[in-house]
Amino acid sequence: MNFLDLAKSRYTTKSYNPNKRATEQTITELKEILSLSPSSINSQPWKFIFISDERLKSELASVSYFNQQKINEASHLVVFSVIDDIQQFENQIKQNLPEGSVNYYNQFLKPKPEAEIKSWLEHQVYLSLGFFLSACASMNIDSSPMEGIKNEEYGKILQLDGYKALFAVAIGSRNPEDSNQPSIKAKSRLPLEQTIQSF
Numbered sequence: 267m268n269f270l271d272l273a274k275s276r277y278t279t280k281s282y283n284p285n286k287r288a289t290e291q292t293i294t295e296l297k298e299i300l301s302l303s304p305s306s307i308n309s310q311p312w313k314f315i316f317i318s319d320e321r322l323k324s325e326l327a328s329v330s331y332f333n334q335q336k337i338n339e340a341s342h343l344v345v346f347s348v349i350d351d352i353q354q355f356e357n358q359i360k361q362n363l364p365e366g367s368v369n370y371y372n373q374f375l376k377p378k379p380e381a382e383i384k385s386w387l388e389h390q391v392y393l394s395l396g397f398f399l400s401a402c403a404s405m406n407i408d409s410s411p412m413e414g415i416k417n418e419e420y421g422k423i424l425q426l427d428g429y430k431a432l433f434a435v436a437i438g439s440r441n442p443e444d445s446n447q448p449s450i451k452a453k454s455r456l457p458l459e460q461t462i463q464s465f
Contacts, residue, residue: 341438
């Protein structure tokens with residue numbers, strides 16, 4: 267299936283089959299794919315946490331608003347977190363990035379207010395989300411990106427030291443009766459002419 271067909275067929279899964287689990291090989295591949303996600307200056311200000319343990323998944327589901335059921339049904343929950351300590355981030359890039367990348371950060375980003383720097387860091391994690399959802403679609407894995415989580419509660423439960431949970435993605439196999447799948451409910455998008463321009 268080419269990428270256009272994948273884009274037409276992928277959707278945000280609302281109901282999962284709790285009896286179908288993702289294989290260890292699949293999860294290992296997804297972990298490697300996420301580790302290869304793109305980010306500005308290769309900054310990688312993230313931590314990705316894969317959760318299959320049912321007790322822990324259920325605890326996180328309980329602080330996920332209306333997403334509770336899909337998390338409990340899904341095979342795995344993947345939590346996307348961002349580094350929340352700017353000094354820790356600066357130490358990380360100093361140790362791992364080439365001088366040119368560090369100089370770019372020091373010249374163009376470090377002088378900005380803390381809130382703007384943290385916003386930039388969060389944007390990098392969102393880049394990885396698009397990469398991850400596309401990977402899932404290419405591997406025939408259903409997914410549900412969710413910002414509807416209690417971020418601070420996630421941080422406490424997962425003991426995220428120096429990181430902040432931004433959002434989570436449930437993954438697994440859809441319930442065949444999930445009413446949100448494109449074969450039942452047609453995708454709704456603005457007309458291409460309204461959102462795409464060419465010059």
